Amino acid sequence: MARFLIKRLFSATLTLFAVSVLTFLMFFALPRDPVTGMCPKNCNPERLERVRTELGLNDPLISQYAGYMKGIVAGRDLGSAQGGRCDAPCLGWSYVTNEAVSDTIARVLPVTLSIVIPAAILWLLLGVGLGMVSALRRGTWLDRMAIGFSLTGASLQLYFVGAVLLLVFVYNLRLLPVPSYTSIFDSPAKWASGLVLAWVALAFLFSAIYARLSRAQMLETLSEDFVRTARAKGLAKRTVYGRHALRAAITPVITIAGLDVGGALGGTVITETTFGIQGLGRTAVDAVRSGDLPTIMATVLIAAVFVVLANVLVDLLYAAIDPRVRLR
Amino acid sequence: MSLSPVEGVALADIESSVDAGGPAVKGVVGRSPGQLAWLRLRRDRTAMVSGMLLIFFMLLGLAAPLIEMVYGIGPREQFQNLLDGFGMPLGYAGGVTGEHWFGLEPNLGRDIFIRLIYGLRTSLFIAFAAALITATIGIVLGALAGYLGGWLDAVVTWITDLTLAMPFLIIALALTPTLALRFYGERGQVSAAFGVGVLIAVFAIFGWTSTARLVRGQVIALREREFVEAAKASGAGLGHIVFRQLLPNIWAPILVSFSLAVPQFITSEAALSFIGVGLSDETPSFGRMIYDSLDFLQTDPAYVFFPGIMIFALVFAFNLFGDALRDALDPKSSR
Numbered sequence: 030m031a032r033f034l035i036k037r038l039f040s041a042t043l044t045l046f047a048v049s050v051l052t053f054l055m056f057f058a059l060p061r062d063p064v065t066g067m068c069p070k071n072c073n074p075e076r077l078e079r080v081r082t083e084l085g086l087n088d089p090l091i092s093q094y095a096g097y098m099k100g101i102v103a104g105r106d107l108g109s110a111q112g113g114r115c116d117a118p119c120l121g122w123s124y125v126t127n128e129a130v131s132d133t134i135a136r137v138l139p140v141t142l143s144i145v146i147p148a149a150i151l152w153l154l155l156g157v158g159l160g161m162v163s164a165l166r167r168g169t170w171l172d173r174m175a176i177g178f179s180l181t182g183a184s185l186q187l188y189f190v191g192a193v194l195l196l197v198f199v200y201n202l203r204l205l206p207v208p209s210y211t212s213i214f215d216s217p218a219k220w221a222s223g224l225v226l227a228w229v230a231l232a233f234l235f236s237a238i239y240a241r242l243s244r245a246q247m248l249e250t251l252s253e254d255f256v257r258t259a260r261a262k263g264l265a266k267r268t269v270y271g272r273h274a275l276r277a278a279i280t281p282v283i284t285i286a287g288l289d290v291g292g293a294l295g296g297t298v299i300t301e302t303t304f305g306i307q308g309l310g311r312t313a314v315d316a317v318r319s320g321d322l323p324t325i326m327a328t329v330l331i332a333a334v335f336v337v338l339a340n341v342l343v344d345l346l347y348a349a350i351d352p353r354v355r356l357r
Numbered sequence: 358m359s360l361s362p363v364e365g366v367a368l369a370d371i372e373s374s375v376d377a378g379g380p381a382v383k384g385v386v387g388r389s390p391g392q393l394a395w396l397r398l399r400r401d402r403t404a405m406v407s408g409m410l411l412i413f414f415m416l417l418g419l420a421a422p423l424i425e426m427v428y429g430i431g432p433r434e435q436f437q438n439l440l441d442g443f444g445m446p447l448g449y450a451g452g453v454t455g456e457h458w459f460g461l462e463p464n465l466g467r468d469i470f471i472r473l474i475y476g477l478r479t480s481l482f483i484a485f486a487a488a489l490i491t492a493t494i495g496i497v498l499g500a501l502a503g504y505l506g507g508w509l510d511a512v513v514t515w516i517t518d519l520t521l522a523m524p525f526l527i528i529a530l531a532l533t534p535t536l537a538l539r540f541y542g543e544r545g546q547v548s549a550a551f552g553v554g555v556l557i558a559v560f561a562i563f564g565w566t567s568t569a570r571l572v573r574g575q576v577i578a579l580r581e582r583e584f585v586e587a588a589k590a591s592g593a594g595l596g597h598i599v600f601r602q603l604l605p606n607i608w609a610p611i612l613v614s615f616s617l618a619v620p621q622f623i624t625s626e627a628a629l630s631f632i633g634v635g636l637s638d639e640t641p642s643f644g645r646m647i648y649d650s651l652d653f654l655q656t657d658p659a660y661v662f663f664p665g666i667m668i669f670a671l672v673f674a675f676n677l678f679g680d681a682l683r684d685a686l687d688p689k690s691s692r
Binding site for chain 1: 518519521522523524526527528530531532534535620624627628631632633634644647648650651654655658661665668669672673676677680
């Protein structure tokens with residue numbers, strides 16, 4: 030177990046390293062002067078040159094990369110124009126927003142977490158539950174409804190569903206306020222009412238995919254020998270389906286869920302754009318629009334960290350859920 | 358996909374010649390796996406309806422200039438005289454009239470119907486081009502990696518895992534303007550064809566890995582089989598074994614994955630246009646129209662529905678058809 034964890038974490042670190050190098054090359058080495066984008070329109074040449082030196086863009090690429098990485102691990106000194114000393118998870122300084130990138134991230138990350146975590150709980154419960162029930166009641170009207178729901182949901186687009194929800198619940202019925210983010214610690218009620226549309230939209234689309242997937246998996250598991258054996262030796266239906274079959278059927282669902290939740294935590298770009306909520310995804314989009322390289326770098330890296338961590342977590346969950354899996 | 362395709366075909370052959378009943382009087386009719394799949398597809402009502410719908414959509418896209426001629430309105434023509442003082446279309450449901458079937462865009466006053474037709478054309482073109490390119494790269498690399506193993510396999514697997522960890526939307530978002538800047542400079546007018554090309558390239562870079570993963574797995578399952586050994590023993594070269602012996606055995610899952618990749622690319626293109634990269638405003642696109650319509654949700658709610666329902670219908674038809682194709686090619690799958 031410990032050995033598996035170490036091996037897995039090692040390969041995860043390697044992946045993150047590769048992602049960071051690739052991202053770095055993509056944005057810093059491509060022949061586009063990153064400084065022009067960061068400077069307001071009438072920037073004089075001296076100021077451009079100063080920014081370039083402060084960012085270390087005149088140094089060789091390798092030392093730029095090393096400096097960036099050192100900043101993340103140990104913090105570094107960025108010079109007075111970039112807010113001076115930058116502490117441990119230092120992601121650089123943004124000339125567009127005029128603040129340390131880590132401060133921006135610290136501000137928008139809770140927003141994305143507040144969107145994704147409740148939505149994920151909702152979509153997993155709804156999707157897996159619906160899939161399981163329709164597999165057990167195969168061929169009934171309930172099953173057909175579930176199939177219809179999942180086919181429709183899998184073809185709908187989030188921005189369209191979001192727009193319709195906004196139109197109905199905010200603009201026509203006026204049941205909900207215009208979506209916005211309030212910290213859960215300030216006012217849980219406002220937090221929920223501001224984000225509930227985003228949760229519903231995300232959960233609707235994702236649960237469609239999960240219902241379909243878990244139905245297929247459950248049907249496959251139900252035809253396996255161990256299920257028949259368990260029934261034959263006299264176990265109650267409840268125990269067989271709820272304990273044995275479910276645990277085997279749910280593992281592939283968890284793999285996909287890990288990727289989806291990890292990916293969503295890295296920024297729900299479309300959701301945030303549709304509902305006008307400033308989270309990680311929206312920040313990334315804005316950074317791209319304004320050519321804010323340090324922020325782009327940071328958002329891509331954070332997104333990758335979430336995906337990779339989610340994958341490690343999924344492997345561990347596997348062993349806990351499916352008795353057939355032994356980690357080596 | 359637990360049984361090998363070869364056994365599957367043999368079984369299906371037996372089943373269908375039993376079903377066939379009437380014509381089987383002449384004895385067992387030999388049918389190729391392709392013919393069997395086609396027969397099953399023809400019998401499937403969902404497949405036929407969604408297939409027709411797809412053909413209809415493709416014809417609409419292909420005939421866009423022709424439709425423009427008949428309809429008499431171009432995608433960039435503005436009808437400012439039909440807007441009120443606030444730039445909102447006059448009349449009901451966003452200005453729907455006999456002349457403007459789906460109404461007009463607020464502010465610019467362009468005709469929504471003809472823009473949707475051209476949007477369909479762009480969307481389908483990008484999706485098919487991207488799907489073809491990704492399938493080609495994925496098949497070649499996946500088959501070679503699976504058959505040869507060794508360092509090539511390691512590299513392909515590693516890249517596949519890596520692309521999973523990269524946030525596609527954000528990278529695509531960041532890469533598109535960077536590439537445009539690289540080729541056009543700070544002030545150059547980016548042409549529409551270039552925007553389309555960049556999108557296809559970005560999809561190709563990120564999309565091939567899923568096909569490669571699928572093909573690799575299938576090839577690994579087949580490479581130790583006797584027919585491969587026989588081919589090797591009779592002196593067949595690498596190209597012959599991979600492309601003439603192995604690939605014909607796995608075309609079914611490839612076809613299914615292709616048919617399900619097209620709607621994914623349609624969705625991705627719309628998503629990228631929605632967040633404002635990808636295509637310029639000159640090129641009509643579903644995602645872009647929906648993004649623009651969000652500002653008018655309160656004042657002109659009809660605007661969001663036309664592109665929204667259009668893209669839903671398109672993706673829905675593709676998904677239904679892809680599922681039906683899977684059922685036809687692999688009748689034992691539980692989906």
